[in-house]
Amino acid sequence: MEEKIKILIIEDDLLIVDFLKTGLQYEGYGVTTAGRGKEGLEILKNNIFQLLILDVMLPDTDGFVLCRQLREKGMALPILMLTIRNEVSDRIKGLDSGADDYLTKPFVFDELLARIRALLRRQGKTSVSRELVAGDILLNTETREVLNNGNLIDLTPTEFALLVLFIQHPHRVFTRETLLNRVLGYDYEGSSNIIDVHVNHLRKKLSDGATRLIRTVYGVGYAFYPREND
Amino acid sequence: MINLNGKYSLKTRLGLLYALLLIVSVGMMGYFSYWNIWQLFTKNEISHLRAVAKPVISQWIKTEQPVNATDSSFVNFTAQKALKLAYQLTSRHAVAVVFNGSGKILADGKQLPEEPSAPHPNAAMIKKSLSGHNEVTYWAMVNKKPVLVVLIPLRPNPKSHRVFGVVQISTPFSGMKHILYHYGIMQWIAVVLIVILGVLFGFRFIGWSLKDLNRLTIACGEIAKGDFTQRASMINRKDEIGQLAVSFNVMVDKLEGVFLSQKHFVANAAHELLTPLTGLRGSLEVLLRGGSDDPEVQNRMTKAMYKEVNHLIRVCNRLLGLSRLENAPHIIKQPIVLSNFFPAFQKQAHYLMQNHPLVIDKGPFVTVMTDRDLLEQILFNLLSNAIRHSPVNKPVTIGWKLLSQFVEIHVSDEGEGMEKEIRDHAFEPFFSSQSRFSAEKGTGLGLTLTKLMTEAQGGTIRLESSPGKGTTVFFTLPF
Structure with a gap:
């Protein structure tokens, strides 16, 4: 099992801290939080993080000031700043003080994730791989080609999105509602039974008979178990 | 009285007033100067005529009157005697006509065609002169040209009260009139020039004086568009416009302060609303993308969101309270x-x-x-x-x-x-401020x-x- 990527969040709003921590943990990151600048500095002194998410308005200090302090101490970890103000001058100030990226509240969680991925990629912490491999399945997120045992198979966008989600989160049990939200969008208003239809189509196309790649967890939803390569 | 207030611009009104005053004063000066010259010329002519006539008449009385004559002399004031006098007083410049004591013409001095003609006798004036007035002069017309007429009563001696006749000396005034006419035209041209130049320069001057007012007006327009950096620059002027500029700047300073605090307030209010909304949206997203699969997470986040919504409602209520107190406190x-x-x-x-x-x-x-x-x-x-x-x-x-x-x-x-x-x-x-206890x-x-x-x-x-x-x-x- 590879080491988790560790992220520190310095933010004072409890609700924001909670959803960031929960959401990022679901994505597989190791998350530590601090409500004050001083507290954050202490944690940074004794631990190694791969990324810092920093709120601009903290009760005890200014995010810009904190950012500059960190850079002066020679800390090179990527810093993503969060702020309400969306003035160009503020963005410039943020980037000048040493931040690597800048996100304005309220933001979409998926965008935050994308920016975190981009920052980590730039640091060389993750590869730029567009290819996902799970057992016999080879999937390219850019060309949207899927090879099963070397045979090209044709998937609808929904089936493709389902497969990507499954491959990215092996063994995790998804409820039908979660799959519906993540594959068809948060504002899709249909019944979650539609997921059963898509999963069945996907199983057929993957020739997933007795191998049970996508397993039904009764009363809950589905989970993906990739075939271990010998 | 016509009310010009507000109908025309200040510049037009001041300019019109200025032009009116200029026309009246220059016109009056021109008129009086013309009138004075006219008076001078007339008086001069009259005294000239009298000065010329006086020695002739004295000589004539001395010659025609018997020695030791009394007041009743010249009873027989004959046409022959009169003609002598008339001839002596007539020249190319003036013509003399002699009347007897009852106002009848005794003699007309005109002999040569180049000598001017006498006007028709004016009975009323002759009567006035016969009654002893020494200074009877009047204007008459001969061939539609003005003629100055001077009447000199004839007395046996200068101290006598008896008037036995009247000499009418008339002289055409057209030459004089010609000169005066040119003078008048020159004066008119001068008046018109002065007025035109005066009005032109006056308008310029008024425009220059009012230019700063225009600049203030432009500054006001910019402020109305929201540019609160505008200030009046003519605060060093010592006049009313300078005072206006100072008051104007004070007013804009205050407006800017109010505007900025309003702007900050709105920005802060938006911030105060956006922070909880960020938390709410993020929490919802995390729940939708799988957080709700875990009952513990679902419960914790739902409760946190509930608290946050209550906080939002409190903020909104306070904002409403503020706006109510600021606008219409009851x-x-x-x-x-x-x-x-x-x-x-x-x-x-x-x-x-x-x-x-x-x-x-x-x-x-x-x-x-x-x-x-x-x-x-x-x-x-x-x-x-x-x-x-x-x-x-x-x-x-x-x-x-x-x-x-x-x-x-x-x-x-x-x-x-x-x-x-x-x-x-x-x-x-x-x-x-964050509380340690809550x-x-x-x-x-x-x-x-x-x-x-x-x-x-x-x-x-x-x-x-x-x-x-x-x-x-x-x-x-x-x-």
Whole structure:
């Protein structure tokens, strides 16, 4: 099992801290939080993080000031700043003080994730791989080609999105509602039974008979178990 | 009187007034100068005629009159004698006609065609002259040309009162008139030139004087568009426009201050709303993308969101309260006896106070004029601040005392107190401090609202605080 990527969040709003921590943990990151600048500095002194998410308005200090302090101490970890103000001058100030990226509240969680991925990629912490491999399945997120045992198979966008989600989160049990939200969008208003239809189509196309790649967890939803390569 | 006010621009009005005054004064000067010249010429001509005639007439009387003649001499004033006189007085310049004592023509001096013709005798003037007037002169027309006529009464000797005849000497005035005519035209041209130049320069001058007013107008337009950096630059002028510029700048400074604080307020309000909304949206997204699969996460996040929504509602209510107080405060003042009010209030505040004892430190018997609802809201706000920043079981004390014109009420806690930098900004909107004793977020508007409510009733508010010892808020109410 590879080491988790560790992220520190310095933010004072409890609700924001909670959803960031929960959401990022679901994505597989190791998350530590601090409500004050001083507290954050202490944690940074004794631990190694791969990324810092920093709120601009903290009760005890200014995010810009904190950012500059960190850079002066020679800390090179990527810093993503969060702020309400969306003035160009503020963005410039943020980037000048040493931040690597800048996100304005309220933001979409998926965008935050994308920016975190981009920052980590730039640091060389993750590869730029567009290819996902799970057992016999080879999937390219850019060309949207899927090879099963070397045979090209044709998937609808929904089936493709389902497969990507499954491959990215092996063994995790998804409820039908979660799959519906993540594959068809948060504002899709249909019944979650539609997921059963898509999963069945996907199983057929993957020739997933007795191998049970996508397993039904009764009363809950589905989970993906990739075939271990010998 | 025509009312020009407001119909035309100030420049036009001043310019018209100036042109009118210029025309009247220059015109009057021209007219008087012309009239003077005319008078001078006429008088000069008359005295010339008389001066020439006087020796001739004296000589003629001496010759024609017998020696030692009495007043009754010249009874037989014959045409022959008259003709002699008339001839002697007639020249190319003037013609003389002689009348006898009853006004009949005795002789006309004109002999040669180049000599001017005499006008028709004017009976009334001749009668006037016969009655002894020495200075009869008048204008007459000969062939439609003006002729100056001078009548000289004939007396046996200069001191005599008897007039036996009249000599009429007339001289054409057309030459004079010609000169005067040219003079008049020249004068007219001068007047017109002066007026035109005067008006031109006048308009320029007025325009120049009023230019700064135009600049002010342009600055006003820019300010109306929202550019509050505009200022009047002519503050060094010593005139009314300079004074206007100074007042203008003071006004714009104040406007800019109000505008900026409004802008900051709106920005802060948006910030205050966006932060909880960020939390809400993020939490919803995390729940939707799988967080709800875990009942523990679902429960925790839902509760946190519920709290956040309540906080949002509190912020919105306070904002509404602020806007209501700023726009249309509805205040009904009534006399309230504080010693009766507080025991009742203590019961109402029981639920709010939870584990903090509320102590009423009774002050003097006094009646204040105040709005009961506002007073209760002020106290509730201060009490909730006090308990939010105090450890459990620490009492909160309310008391009052008399000042010269006000009653001062104080709310004291024994809580964490404030540092100076927080104390200095405590009444500013959206300035909120995290409490050590309560997880609930402040709205940042409580003290701002309380301040406005106090001021709406004519009172003031201040606070004293020291870290670790507690905070006391004082507010005044009028009697």
